[in-house]
Amino acid sequence: MATIKDVAKLAGVSxxxxxxxxxGASKLTTSTEAKVKGAIETLSYRPNIMARSLSQSRSDMLMVLVSGVSSPFISNLLSAFSKPASARGYKVLLAETSMDQKIEATYIEALRSRLADGFVQLSAHLHPEMLDKKHTIPFVNVCECLPEATYPTVQIDDKRAAKQITEFLISLGHREIACLVGLYNDQYRSPVTVKRLDGFRDALDGNDIEFHAEWMLQGDYTTDSGVQAAQTIAEMKQRPTAVFCASDTMAIGLIRGLANLGINVPDDISVTGFDDIEMAKYTVPSLTTIRQPVEKIANAAINNLIDIIEEKAHVRQHVTIEHELILRGSTRRL
Amino acid sequence: MATIKDVAKLAGVSxxxxxxxxxGASKLTTSTEAKVKGAIETLSYRPNIMARSLSQSRSDMLMVLVSGVSSPFISNLLSAFSKPASARGYKVLLAETSMDQKIEATYIEALRSRLADGFVQLSAHLHPEMLDKKHTIPFVNVCECLPEATYPTVQIDDKRAAKQITEFLISLGHREIACLVGLYNDQYRSPVTVKRLDGFRDALDGNDIEFHAEWMLQGDYTTDSGVQAAQTIAEMKQRPTAVFCASDTMAIGLIRGLANLGINVPDDISVTGFDDIEMAKYTVPSLTTIRQPVEKIANAAINNLIDIIEEKAHVRQHVTIEHELILRGSTRRL
DNA sequence: CTCTCTCTTGAAAACGTTTACAGATACTAC
DNA sequence: GTAGTATCTGTAAACGTTTTCAAGAGAGAG
Structure with missing residues (x-):
C-alpha cells in the first residue's frame, strides 16, 4: 500500500x-494541487484510517451494541441508524454480542480502546465499566432502559402505550384479559417487561378490573413462546376473552397456536401485539398493536449521541418518542 | 486516558x-509482572486499539457489508457470523449501506484504509475498487454471487434447490405452475433471481411442461410485492394451480393476498417459498420451502475469509452448502 | 528599490503502540 | 572465581497520519 510519503515523493512536495x-482545509496553488492529485491517482493512494484516527484521536465511527440482530423489531431499528449518522459525517458499525459474555467483552474492550467515538446501547444490561465515571465513553441507551437510568436514554413510553392498548380492549367490552409478557421473577425481569406489565395493570386498576395472577403468562419474546402460551390458555378452566401481548412476535405465535387448537382470533379471543413489526400487517388476522416509530427513535438516538460527542449544549438526557395505536383485525368488540 | 507511558512510569519500567x-509473549520476573499489573489497575489502563493496529498493520476485525439488515433471511444470517469469528480471535462489525451510494462509499473507503483485515460481501454488487488486483482486500462473497465470480464465494446451489422444489410440485400433480421471482429485465436481474428462475425452468423442461411467460411474475422480495402478485393472479383468465416463489417473504405476501381475495392456499393454489425464515413455520398455512442453513453458510464464509487473511493453504474458492427441502402446509396434491 | 503583508509550503514533533537490537543481570558449570 | 549461557529488560526506530511553527515566495504600496 502506498503511503502519504510515497505520494509526497512522487509529487515532489512535503x-x-x-x-x-x-x-481540503487550506488552499494550495493550482499547480501543486494538480501534482498531488496526479500522484494520488497513479499510486491509487488511500489514507490509512488507523493512522488518521491515532493522530486526531477520533474515528468518526459510532458503534451499535446489540445482543441479537435477528428479532424483527431490532433489525428494523438497526436499519434506521446509518442515515442520520451519515448525514453528520459518522459511520455506524453494528456489533452483535450473541448473548455471549466473551464476545461482549471484546467489543467493550474495543470501545474502551476508542474504536468508536461513542456507542448506542440496545440492551439494558450496561457493562459496569461503561458506568465508571473516570473513563466513560459517550453513549445513549435505546429502548431497553432502566427506569432509574442516570445516562441518556431514548425510548417510547412503554407503560403508557401498554395502558392505552389495554384500555382499548376494555373499551371493546373485554374484562377478562390475560397478558403475555417476558420472563418475570425475582432473578430476572427485563425493563420492557416491567413497564409494559405496569401499564397493563394500570389500565385494569383504572377500570376496576381485578388482576388474576394465573392470567399472567410469561414467554421470552419468541414466536415459539407464543405458541406455548396458547396451549396454556386452551387448558384453562376459565378462558380470558382477550390477551395483551408484550410483543408482536409472541402475539403471532399465540394466534397461530390458538388456531391449531381450534380457537379463533378474534372471534373467540382478541389479541393485541406490541412493536408493529412488518409481519403484523400480514398475519391472519392482522395485528392490533402499538407502533414504535423506529426512524424517530434512531434519529433521536444518533443525533443525541453525536451532540454528546461534540459537546453541543442542547443535549437532552431522556427523550421520549411518541408511539401510535394501530387498529387491525386481531381484536373485536365483545 | 492513560497511555502505556503512564503505566511504565508508574511501574518504574520501560x-x-x-x-x-x-x-504475554515473553516472560517477566514475578516482581516486575506484579508492578506492571498494579500500575495497569490503578490507572485502569486500556491499550489504544488504533495505535496497536497501526503498529501491527492488522486489526483483528472483519467487516460484513450488507445493503439492508432488516430482511428476515439476512438478519438471521448476520446473527451467525460472530461466533465462528470470535472463536478464531476476530471481531465482526456489520456495516449497512442502506442502498445509499454515499454511505456505501464511506464503508468501502474505510475498508481500503484497512479498517478491517477482510470483509464478507452480502450482495452481488461488488465495488469495482475491490476487484482491482493491485490493492485488493481479502473478502468472500456470500449468497448473492455472480455465476462467473473469480473471487471466493459461499452459497447454496440455488438453481438445484429451485429445480428440486418445483419438481416436488410437479410430483404432486401440478402442471400449471406460475413463478414469482425478483425484478428481471434487461437493465437488472439479481443473480439469485436468475439462478432460481433457471432452476424453475429446468424442472418444467425436464417434465415437458411449457413455460408461460405470462405466468412469470416479478416482485422485489418484499411481502408487499407478494400481496400485489396475488392481485395479478386473481385477475388471470386461466389461473395456475401452484406458484413457485423465490422467497418466503413474497410467498407469505402472496398467501395473504390470495386469502384477501377469497382464494385458499393450498386448496385452490399451492405455494412454495424459499429460505425458510422463522416466520415460515407460523403462517397459516405454514410454508413448504427450501431451507438455507445459515450457520453453515456463515461458518464457511468466516473460516474461509480468515484462511485467506492468514494465508492458509487450504482455501476453497467456491463453497456450496447443502440446502434442504422442507415440507409443510402450503402445498397439496392436485 | 525596499519594506511589509499575505499566502503557500516545509520541517519536525506528536499520537500510542510494537519490536529488533543491544545491554544487563542471574545462573550454571568448570 | 571466571567464563559462558540463558533470561529478562531497556533504547530507539517504526507504523502513517495531522498539525504547529517557521520560513519562503510573491505581491502591493510607498
Missing part, C-alpha cells in the same frame, strides 16, 4: 502538503 | 516491558 490537500 | 506484559 507530506504536510499532501495532508492539506486531503483535508 | 514501555517495552508493559507491552510485553500485555501481549
Amino acid at each position: 507530506v504536510a502538503t499532501v495532508s492539506r490537500y486531503l483535508s | 514501555v517495552a516491558t508493559v507491552s510485553r506484559y500485555l501481549s
Whole structure:
C-alpha cells in the first residue's frame, strides 16, 4: 500500500502538503494541487484510517451494541441508524454480542480502546465499566432502559402505550384479559417487561378490573413462546376473552397456536401485539398493536449521541418518542 | 486516558516491558509482572486499539457489508457470523449501506484504509475498487454471487434447490405452475433471481411442461410485492394451480393476498417459498420451502475469509452448502 | 528599490503502540 | 572465581497520519 510519503515523493512536495490537500482545509496553488492529485491517482493512494484516527484521536465511527440482530423489531431499528449518522459525517458499525459474555467483552474492550467515538446501547444490561465515571465513553441507551437510568436514554413510553392498548380492549367490552409478557421473577425481569406489565395493570386498576395472577403468562419474546402460551390458555378452566401481548412476535405465535387448537382470533379471543413489526400487517388476522416509530427513535438516538460527542449544549438526557395505536383485525368488540 | 507511558512510569519500567506484559509473549520476573499489573489497575489502563493496529498493520476485525439488515433471511444470517469469528480471535462489525451510494462509499473507503483485515460481501454488487488486483482486500462473497465470480464465494446451489422444489410440485400433480421471482429485465436481474428462475425452468423442461411467460411474475422480495402478485393472479383468465416463489417473504405476501381475495392456499393454489425464515413455520398455512442453513453458510464464509487473511493453504474458492427441502402446509396434491 | 503583508509550503514533533537490537543481570558449570 | 549461557529488560526506530511553527515566495504600496 502506498503511503502519504510515497505520494509526497512522487509529487515532489512535503507530506504536510499532501495532508492539506486531503483535508481540503487550506488552499494550495493550482499547480501543486494538480501534482498531488496526479500522484494520488497513479499510486491509487488511500489514507490509512488507523493512522488518521491515532493522530486526531477520533474515528468518526459510532458503534451499535446489540445482543441479537435477528428479532424483527431490532433489525428494523438497526436499519434506521446509518442515515442520520451519515448525514453528520459518522459511520455506524453494528456489533452483535450473541448473548455471549466473551464476545461482549471484546467489543467493550474495543470501545474502551476508542474504536468508536461513542456507542448506542440496545440492551439494558450496561457493562459496569461503561458506568465508571473516570473513563466513560459517550453513549445513549435505546429502548431497553432502566427506569432509574442516570445516562441518556431514548425510548417510547412503554407503560403508557401498554395502558392505552389495554384500555382499548376494555373499551371493546373485554374484562377478562390475560397478558403475555417476558420472563418475570425475582432473578430476572427485563425493563420492557416491567413497564409494559405496569401499564397493563394500570389500565385494569383504572377500570376496576381485578388482576388474576394465573392470567399472567410469561414467554421470552419468541414466536415459539407464543405458541406455548396458547396451549396454556386452551387448558384453562376459565378462558380470558382477550390477551395483551408484550410483543408482536409472541402475539403471532399465540394466534397461530390458538388456531391449531381450534380457537379463533378474534372471534373467540382478541389479541393485541406490541412493536408493529412488518409481519403484523400480514398475519391472519392482522395485528392490533402499538407502533414504535423506529426512524424517530434512531434519529433521536444518533443525533443525541453525536451532540454528546461534540459537546453541543442542547443535549437532552431522556427523550421520549411518541408511539401510535394501530387498529387491525386481531381484536373485536365483545 | 492513560497511555502505556503512564503505566511504565508508574511501574518504574520501560514501555517495552508493559507491552510485553500485555501481549504475554515473553516472560517477566514475578516482581516486575506484579508492578506492571498494579500500575495497569490503578490507572485502569486500556491499550489504544488504533495505535496497536497501526503498529501491527492488522486489526483483528472483519467487516460484513450488507445493503439492508432488516430482511428476515439476512438478519438471521448476520446473527451467525460472530461466533465462528470470535472463536478464531476476530471481531465482526456489520456495516449497512442502506442502498445509499454515499454511505456505501464511506464503508468501502474505510475498508481500503484497512479498517478491517477482510470483509464478507452480502450482495452481488461488488465495488469495482475491490476487484482491482493491485490493492485488493481479502473478502468472500456470500449468497448473492455472480455465476462467473473469480473471487471466493459461499452459497447454496440455488438453481438445484429451485429445480428440486418445483419438481416436488410437479410430483404432486401440478402442471400449471406460475413463478414469482425478483425484478428481471434487461437493465437488472439479481443473480439469485436468475439462478432460481433457471432452476424453475429446468424442472418444467425436464417434465415437458411449457413455460408461460405470462405466468412469470416479478416482485422485489418484499411481502408487499407478494400481496400485489396475488392481485395479478386473481385477475388471470386461466389461473395456475401452484406458484413457485423465490422467497418466503413474497410467498407469505402472496398467501395473504390470495386469502384477501377469497382464494385458499393450498386448496385452490399451492405455494412454495424459499429460505425458510422463522416466520415460515407460523403462517397459516405454514410454508413448504427450501431451507438455507445459515450457520453453515456463515461458518464457511468466516473460516474461509480468515484462511485467506492468514494465508492458509487450504482455501476453497467456491463453497456450496447443502440446502434442504422442507415440507409443510402450503402445498397439496392436485 | 525596499519594506511589509499575505499566502503557500516545509520541517519536525506528536499520537500510542510494537519490536529488533543491544545491554544487563542471574545462573550454571568448570 | 571466571567464563559462558540463558533470561529478562531497556533504547530507539517504526507504523502513517495531522498539525504547529517557521520560513519562503510573491505581491502591493510607498
